[in-house]
Amino acid sequence: xxxxxxxxxxxxxxxxxxxxxxxxxxxxxxxxxxxxxxxxxxxxxxxxxxxxxxxxxxxxxxxxxxxxxxxxxxxxxxxxxxxxxxxxxxxxxxxxxxxxxxxxxxxxxxxxxxxxxxxxxxxxxxxxxxxxxxxxxxxxxxxxxxxxxxxxxxxxxxxxxxxxxxxxxxxxxxxxxxxxxxxxxxxxxxxxxxxxxxxxxxxxxxxxxxxxxxxxxxxxxxxxxxxxxxxxx
Numbered sequence: 001x002x003x004x005x006x007x008x009x010x011x012x013x014x015x016x017x018x019x020x021x022x023x024x025x026x027x028x029x030x031x032x033x034x035x036x037x038x039x040x041x042x043x044x045x046x047x048x049x050x051x052x053x054x055x056x057x058x059x060x061x062x063x064x065x066x067x068x069x070x071x072x073x074x075x076x077x078x079x080x081x082x083x084x085x086x087x088x089x090x091x092x093x094x095x096x097x098x099x100x101x102x103x104x105x106x107x108x109x110x111x112x113x114x115x116x117x118x119x120x121x122x123x124x125x126x127x128x129x130x131x132x133x134x135x136x137x138x139x140x141x142x143x144x145x146x147x148x149x150x151x152x153x154x155x156x157x158x159x160x161x162x163x164x165x166x167x168x169x170x171x172x173x174x175x176x177x178x179x180x181x182x183x184x185x186x187x188x189x190x191x192x193x194x195x196x197x198x199x200x201x202x203x204x205x206x207x208x209x210x211x212x213x214x215x216x217x218x219x220x221x222x223x224x225x226x227x228x229x230x231x232x233x
Contacts (some may be wrong), residue, residue, distance in 0.1 A: 003015060015045065016044070033063075036071060038068070038071055039068065041072075052086060057087065060088075063091075064094075069098075069099060072100065073098075075102070075105070078229065078231065082109065097132075097133065106167075107211055127139075127141045130168065138168055157199065162206055174193060176192060177222060
């Protein structure tokens, strides 16, 4: 892996690049990043990450983020695309100071619809944890295995969605963002406050294109129109 650092006026931006081009069984990647006190760090990826067919075993990606006192960290990776036969375990743990801010998104695409891809045998185990001052603030776990097309077709799971995203904003502006965010979300998405400074949204979409159409205005608003340029290419 490597990183590029585009010029940015309001903080440091890092574009993380997986030079292998994707993940497959046996791969083990780990990322550990932090925003120091009073700083701003924006982390993104150059393009969508790909989880390819696994001949044996699981691919694993573990990310740890640290958000220092008075700082802000935006974790804005582009989509994870799952391919038929993929086996991926992924974890994201964020540790924040009491007055830190966080914007986080995790988009997932279940096969490329435009290419006619349908996932009948794939597996994703995903976990997101956000801790503030050593206390759990947000914990979410997802486990999808087997015929993902059939699973996502179930009304209580995805109602036929081919893509989804989880979005979290932590900061004193969270309550003020709730109504504007709901205004740009489709009927297949929802947003709520877990507490006055913790805003959470979940988005379901037909495919990756529709998902991005929703995420771009939402992330623009929550980032203060500070989305990385790689999101707009």
